[in-house]
Amino acid sequence: MSLDASRGTATAEALPLATAAAAPTGRLRRGWRRMVRRPASVAGCIVVLIFVTMAIGAPWIATTDPLRTDWGKIRKAPTWANPFGTDDLGRDTLSRVVWGSRISMQAGVFSILLAMVMGVPIGLVAGYYRGALDQLIMRLTDAWLAFPFLILAIGLVTIMGPSLTNATLAIGLGATPTYIRLTRGLALSTKEEDYVLAARALGAGDVRLMRRHVFPNIFSALLVQATVSIPTAVIAEAILSFLGLGVQPPAPSWGTMLNAAQQFLESAPWMAYWPGLAIFSLALSFNLAGDGLRDLLDPKDY
């Protein structure tokens, strides 16, 4: 599962670079120089890569079984054998944090992919055709946006039951309206560009125009948005699991780990340090990487 997730991001990252390479190379080099001037963004990218490696390589990195309980090692402070300590069932916290990155990445990447797969075509159609269809879509989107993400997720989980899949679905559905609006706005301005008008004059049909001319030109903006929505989705999964509405124990999710940790703050604070720190650093590095990516892909100065 998580292997697929990482492959998804890998191809997604390769695409805009390919489009950027087709553009004058000077732009790419300028973007690169801009990015290197922001060491924080580079650091963010590196940390994201570390987390991706951790998610893929969990079985080799954390050799202790994250689910194995040990009654002789209940809530033991960090030692060499268990550098992050053990939890209330004697499980190794380090191993659980490493395996937890799989769940977080999976929820973060898949939910945003879902939001894009649903939101981008709807937004394209709305922005491209305008008119009554656009009005209808935008009114529905308004109503959709009115459900705060967590309330929406709570409603969905009540109907469908708590699980990682349903949490991912709920997060994806919650993020979809953002992509509808963004794509619509971008499509509105792009479809008036000369190259689109030229392609239309050459007799290209609507679908071809949208797919071959509008979409590739708004892709980089969508990608930047994705980089900043993934951390939000990661935090959202942790929140749902923390509340018991997402991943169910004993699976090692950072959110469920923090839920357990809350009861032992006085006697075993290390249970609370690491999962939270993991969420924080993953979210922070995604945000930093997103800022850098925006600089790299957007010729406008921010």
Added chain:
Amino acid sequence: MFEFLVRRVVISIVTLFVISLVVFTGVRMIPGDPARVMAGTDADEAGLEEIREKYGLKDPVPVQYLRWVGLALGGDLGESIRTRQSVAWTVAQKLPITIQLAGFAVLIAVAIAIPAGVLAAVRRNSIWDLLASGLSLCGVSVPNFWLGIMLILLVSVRLGWLPASGFVPFWEDPLGNLQRMIMPAFVLGTALAAVLMRQTRNSMIEVLSADYIRTARAKGLAGRAVIFRHAIRNGLIPVVTILGLQMGALMGGAVVTEQIFVVPGFGRLIVEAVFTRDYPLVQGVVLITASAYVLINLLVDVSYSLLNPRIRIRGAAGES
């Protein structure tokens, strides 16, 4: 002007209608017999039949929908399966606590974000700007429930300065109430502060480069007067919009914060309702939250269109 108001109100009504449809359909998507869901697990066939009669579950679905909307408009949202008390009453009991919490959170967020954002914009690229941007980035990235847990660990467990959790009504013990509210309000306000700070900085930077600011400077006004008298007033308009749009996130954040600090508000109510499968209560809470969001944003839009003629003209000129 009038046209803009009417348009905005009509759009809100359409949105509320769609919301009601979604919530109504959502509850009907729960697997199983609704009568059995309402009756709970210990009901015989006769009892189920009685419930079907009482709630009109045999009527056609559109009729059921209209009846449900009619009752909801009159304030009747059904009754909780678990406590048998009316949903509206249950929510009304819990709401003031969450409003107090959210109100404090907004105050804290605004008190941090606006001065910091203005400072960052005025001293652009200075150490202050860097610090403000860094803090804002951290504020967006930190999971607020973890921040809450860490605060409890530091302030309550280690230092023993504030009680870790619980709630006392303000009129019974004002000091105790504030002592218990300050940490949750801070935690809830963090993400909001981060978003507001970024928005304040960006819109202030934009305003400060506008022509009328240059004019004000050129006529010899002191830097401070330009910022306070001219720039802030216009720079904060987009911030108010963002504040309205962030209300949804704030309500969601309240759910988590109340869970950690054991604040007996709206948020704990909804989580409890999910776990006890109290469908009418979940339905009512979702409906109320979404409607509140729409109404708050309607008020935000209308109030500042009254304040700023330029916006109401641009707004009427046909955005989506």
